[in-house]
Amino acid sequence: MKRYLSNHITQGLISFAFAFTTLSLSAQSPKGHFIGVGLYTQNLFTVTTSNDASAALLGDISESPLFIWKSYFQPFSQTTIAPSLGYTLLPRKSKDGAAEISLLTLSLPVIHNINNSWDWSYGVSLLRQSIEGAGGTVVLNNGTGTSTFYLPTGTATTQVYSVDVGTSWHITTSSELSFDLRTTGILSNRRSFFLFIAYHYNLFSGGF
Amino acid sequence: MSLRVVFLFIILLSLPSKAFTVTIPGVFGYADRPVIIHINPNNCPASIYEDTNAAIDLWNSSPTSGLELELGPDTTSAVSTFKSFSFSDSHIVVGCSTNFASDKGGGCDASCLDFTIAVGSTMSVGSHLVKGQVTINMNSGAGGNYGLRNSTQKQIVLAHELGHALGLGHTDYEPALMYFNIGAKTALSLSQDDIDGISYLYARDELGSDKPFGCGTITTGLPPSGWNLWAILGLLPLFVLFITKLVPSKLIVLAK
Ligand SMILES: [Zn+2]
Numbered sequence: 001m002k003r004y005l006s007n008h009i010t011q012g013l014i015s016f017a018f019a020f021t022t023l024s025l026s027a028q029s030p031k032g033h034f035i036g037v038g039l040y041t042q043n044l045f046t047v048t049t050s051n052d053a054s055a056a057l058l059g060d061i062s063e064s065p066l067f068i069w070k071s072y073f074q075p076f077s078q079t080t081i082a083p084s085l086g087y088t089l090l091p092r093k094s095k096d097g098a099a100e101i102s103l104l105t106l107s108l109p110v111i112h113n114i115n116n117s118w119d120w121s122y123g124v125s126l127l128r129q130s131i132e133g134a135g136g137t138v139v140l141n142n143g144t145g146t147s148t149f150y151l152p153t154g155t156a157t158t159q160v161y162s163v164d165v166g167t168s169w170h171i172t173t174s175s176e177l178s179f180d181l182r183t184t185g186i187l188s189n190r191r192s193f194f195l196f197i198a199y200h201y202n203l204f205s206g207g208f
Numbered sequence: 209m210s211l212r213v214v215f216l217f218i219i220l221l222s223l224p225s226k227a228f229t230v231t232i233p234g235v236f237g238y239a240d241r242p243v244i245i246h247i248n249p250n251n252c253p254a255s256i257y258e259d260t261n262a263a264i265d266l267w268n269s270s271p272t273s274g275l276e277l278e279l280g281p282d283t284t285s286a287v288s289t290f291k292s293f294s295f296s297d298s299h300i301v302v303g304c305s306t307n308f309a310s311d312k313g314g315g316c317d318a319s320c321l322d323f324t325i326a327v328g329s330t331m332s333v334g335s336h337l338v339k340g341q342v343t344i345n346m347n348s349g350a351g352g353n354y355g356l357r358n359s360t361q362k363q364i365v366l367a368h369e370l371g372h373a374l375g376l377g378h379t380d381y382e383p384a385l386m387y388f389n390i391g392a393k394t395a396l397s398l399s400q401d402d403i404d405g406i407s408y409l410y411a412r413d414e415l416g417s418d419k420p421f422g423c424g425t426i427t428t429g430l431p432p433s434g435w436n437l438w439a440i441l442g443l444l445p446l447f448v449l450f451i452t453k454l455v456p457s458k459l460i461v462l463a464k
Contacts, residue, residue, distance in 0.1 A: 042271075042400060042403075043271065043400065043403065046269070046397065046398075047397065047398060047399060047400055047403065048383050048395070048397040048398070048399050049383055049399065049400075050383050051382045051383055051392045051393075052392055052393060052394045052395065053364070053383060053385070053392075053393035053394060053395045053396070053397045053399075054394065054395050054397070055395065055397055060399070060400035098227045099227065099228070099404070099408070101404060126415075127272075129272055129407070131404060131407060131408045131411075133408070135233065137233075138227075138229060138380075140229070140377070140378045140379075140380060140388060141378070141388045141389070142378065142388055143323055143324060143388050143389065144319065144320045144323055144324060147377075147378070149229035149230070149231065149377030149378055150229055150230050150231070150232070150233035150377065151227070151229055151230075152228070152229075152230060152405075152408050153233060153234060154234070156236065156407065156408040156409070156411040157411055157413070158272040158273070158274075158407050158411045158412045158413065159412070159413050159414055159415045159416070160271065160272055160412055160414050160422075161414050161420045161421055163421065184271045184272075184421075184422065185271050185421065185422025186421050186422060187421045187422050188421075188422030189265065189268055189269050189422075190268070190269055190270065190271045190273075190412075190422040191271075191422065192269075192271035
């Protein structure tokens with residue numbers, strides 16, 4: 001029953017997001033449609049990036065840029081929603097091309113206007129990560145000699161929800177900079193913080 | 209701000225790549241959840257439960273993994289049966305050996321006894337792991353004796369060996385828990401490479417069998433939690449308000 005519910009919530013969320021995206025493409029949208037490029041960093045405060053294994057405040061910054069489509073849509077007079085779809089066209093790669101890790105994000109934030117230049121938002125996202133390996137072997141140190149280890153083969157896909165808060169700075173009417181803090185596993189010991197920073201540009205208004 | 213500036217920023221932020229490995233090719237972790245760990249406390253320091261629990265909490269904290277490790281009842285299976293997996297306990301066993309040269313498996317000379325604190329391994333049937341083991345060096349007089357380590361080092365050793373018992377191999381990414389040499393580490397933590405590896409073996413699927421928002425997993429005190437979490441979440445709107453009230457008027461003038 002719980003699994004059934006969870007699947008239906010998910011399907012609902014996805015259809016909702018796509019419906020709004022489609023609708024916003026055909027209907028009048030308050031701010032328009034943006035393309036963007038972003039960076040993300042994962043597991044703030046907990047993950048290590050240093051040899052002494054100390055936690056990195058800013059998490060692990062991915063070298064792989066996210067390409068984003070974002071549309072503003074106003075379903076009711078007082079509510080603005082900006083569904084967005086982000087994807088790493090160039091997946092982050094592990095050594096020797098042994099594994100490629102792609103991230104797809106689907107976000108559904110509700111936007112609150114603060115003033116002419118700033119918004120803040122809250123919402124939910126789905127983060128879908130696929131880890132794809134070409135297989136093969138590698139010989140690595142095992143402390144007293146060497147051992148053969150196996151590089152990942154096939155694809156494993158992880159899908160997690162996040163609860164998001166964010167803010168956008170509208171630099172001009174056609175460009176904006178957004179900061180989003182996404183929390184996965186918010187109700188558990190898997191709680192993790194992802195930070196997304198993106199620059200969005202309005203496709204149809206022209207001019208920087 | 210132009211797109212050119214953004215792309216330059218991305219290139220500057222490029223980091224070295226990381227590569228996790230697995231011990232058995234084509235195998236995706238244990239089929240059952242939770243994965244149970246049984247300790248044989250014979251010859252182990254009293255801290256063995258605390259060390260194992262710390263290692264369990266660490267692996268369970270992986271955000272994109274569906275792995276659920278749990279401490280089960282003690283086992284009486286002799287540590288000498290571990291290396292050949294001839295014990296009847298389900299999943300993973302942890303034990304301490306005073307005859308590490310024999311119990312390690314594959315032989316262990318004097319220098320091995322001085323440098324190897326513990327070993328971990330796993331076996332599979334079909335496309336899943338079925339058993340794993342961690343054998344700890346408690347050989348008296350050996351430099352690799354687990355009992356000589358401080359409590360953080362003990363937990364790091366156990367977490368690393370549990371990583372092997374869960375199916376992970378070594379990596380050449382030095383900050384990783386699964387790097388072969390843990391001598392430089394002063395804290396118990398995972399790197400993104402460890403998280404990628406454990407997520408590959410035990411992918412979390414909140415659209416499938418795993419509950420959304422991490423529900424259904426054991427809640428422990430890993431940071432940030434409790435008051436810290438609520439403080440961060442509570443202060444965020446204030447922070448947003450602060451930067452939007454104070455910063456924009458000046459910045460916008462600069463931008464236009
Ligand atoms: Zn190892």
